[in-house]
Amino acid sequence: MLNEQIITDYLLGHLSEAERVVFEQRLSADPVLRKEVEELRRVWQVLQNVEAETDIEMDSKFYRALQGEKMLETTVVAFKPQPWQNYMRYAAAIAGITLTFWIGRQTAPTQIEYRTITAAPPVTKPIDSLQPIQQQESITEVANLADEPKKKSKDETIAQQIASLRRNMKMTQELVILGLLKDRSASERLKGLNYAAALNDPKPAVIQALIKTLREDESLNVRLSTIETLERFKQTDEVKRVLVSQLTQTDEPAEQTSLIETLVRMKAKESLPIFEQLQKDEKVDNSVRLLARSGIGELSMITE
Amino acid sequence: MTDEQAMYAVSQGDLDKAAILYERYKKSLLNFFLYRQNDRENARDLTQQVFLRMLRYRHTYREGASFRTWILEIARNVFFDHLKQNPTFSDLTEIPDVGESYDETDEQHQYLHHALAQLPEQYREVLLLSRFQNMNYEEIGQTLGLSVANVKVRVFRAMQKLRDLYFNVSSQ
Known part of the structure; x- marks a missing residue:
């Protein structure tokens, strides 16, 4: 073992009894080594003597956050890593290209069919030629009658295709949103949130991505925008609990304000204990404390 | 538990x-x-x-x-x-404010902090892991991606450097 490894073991008390005795014999025989070890020991001891203490404020913040997390635990919010989400962006691009190709293939023949059906010639023939026209019309009628089920089924097919297109479009939109929410740039994530806000009934995956963004995004603006977006959708108990939990964990007055206002609008009575804590906490911004107090008043009225 | x-x-x-x-x-x-x-x-x-x-x-x-x-x-x-x-x-x-309980006249602490401030980051980290996290060599090695032998060498060099800086600061 090298000298420096033995000295480290000696200073940190990691030598066995036998090794320690042997090393101390070496020390007594070698004044240079002894001086070095003594100096190192002195510095190590100084390092042992300095230690800062924690404080009540730190503790209360942690226990508040823990309380919020416990509220969330009752919901099924699993933040397990989902490797497939990494490929969302590529999937979105491929889906977009496929969709464009598919639209091209599907819409071209449909337009030709429409032109054939609607291009009926105006009736401007002289009276003496009435008979042939009638014959012609009856032939057309028979042809039209024969075409009726075909036309009807074509209409149905077109309707189905449009519905399918809409579904595909929504799916693509959702994939793009999921991709944007994971972007490094905050402005891209904000763009994703704008797209998400335009959705009518987003899939659970989008809601989960928004929840993740609210809990983990480092940009305050993105988090504020996420709160607004989440409020637009179905205000489930899960979303309410996530917002309450976020309120226990953030120190940003702007975010606290937005969360309190949103929770009051959502009539989330479960946020009352947190509002009360915020109202009492002297470290919290005054405007937030006042807002929490008025929130308590409003929510209590709803309860009654 | x-x-x-x-x-x-x-x-x-x-x-x-x-x-x-x-x-x-x-x-x-x-x-x-x-x-x-x-x-x-x-x-x-x-x-x-x-x-x-x-x-x-x-x-x-x-x-x-x-x-x-x-x-x-x-x-x-x-x-x-x-x-x-x-x-x-x-x-x-700057000297960190380590809380109300700390006696700010403690020269040892000031010297130590100055010395730590000048210590290269890889040395500072290994000392803090050992001192404040009570990590053993294996754990430090796992955290920093080093072998146990290399951890010991790094701790030793960090201590040597800290000693030089500490005595240099305190003698000024």
């Missing part, structure tokens, strides 16, 4: 056990951050962030994995994220 048992319980939804881990690790993490930058308020925030991440990412904890190594990995990530956002905090230029 060991740290690992407590963390496994937390990962399975028994969140009350997180309080045990918080009480065991809050002080060592606070000091770990305090001696890597110069601001108590920041050290407190960073410590808070570590425990928030512990709660959020509890599902990623694998049964039997060393809790100390796992939480330190989180602490290092929190610190690097902090440095990315606040590059100026990488310089230790």
Whole structure:
């Protein structure tokens, strides 16, 4: 073992009894080594003597956050890593290209069919030629009658295709949103949130991505925008609990304000204990404390 | 209850056990951050962030994995994220305010802090892991990606450098 490894073991008390005795014999025989070890020991001891203490404020913040997390635990919010989400962006691009190709293939023949059906010639023939026209019309009628089920089924097919297109479009939109929410740039994530806000009934995956963004995004603006977006959708108990939990964990007055206002609008009575804590906490911004107090008043009225 | 048992319980939804881990690790993490930058308020925030991440990412904890190594990995990530956002905090230029209980006339502490401030980051980190996290060589090696022999050598060199700086500062 090298000298420096033995000295480290000696200073940190990691030598066995036998090794320690042997090393101390070496020390007594070698004044240079002894001086070095003594100096190192002195510095190590100084390092042992300095230690800062924690404080009540730190503790209360942690226990508040823990309380919020416990509220969330009752919901099924699993933040397990989902490797497939990494490929969302590529999937979105491929889906977009496929969709464009598919639209091209599907819409071209449909337009030709429409032109054939609607291009009926105006009736401007002289009276003496009435008979042939009638014959012609009856032939057309028979042809039209024969075409009726075909036309009807074509209409149905077109309707189905449009519905399918809409579904595909929504799916693509959702994939793009999921991709944007994971972007490094905050402005891209904000763009994703704008797209998400335009959705009518987003899939659970989008809601989960928004929840993740609210809990983990480092940009305050993105988090504020996420709160607004989440409020637009179905205000489930899960979303309410996530917002309450976020309120226990953030120190940003702007975010606290937005969360309190949103929770009051959502009539989330479960946020009352947190509002009360915020109202009492002297470290919290005054405007937030006042807002929490008025929130308590409003929510209590709803309860009654 | 060991740290690992407590963390496994937390990962399975028994969140009350997180309080045990918080009480065991809050002080060592606070000091770990305090001696890597110069601001108590920041050290407190960073410590808070570590425990928030512990709660959020509890599902990623694998049964039997060393809790100390796992939480330190989180602490290092929190610190690097902090440095990315606040590059100026990488310089230790002031004596940290270590709290009301600390006697500010303590010269030893001032010398030590100055010496630590001048220590290269890789040396400072290895000393703080050993001192404030009570990590053994294996755990430090696992955290820093070093062999046990290399950890010992690095601790020794860090101590040597700290000694030189400490005596240099205190003799001025």
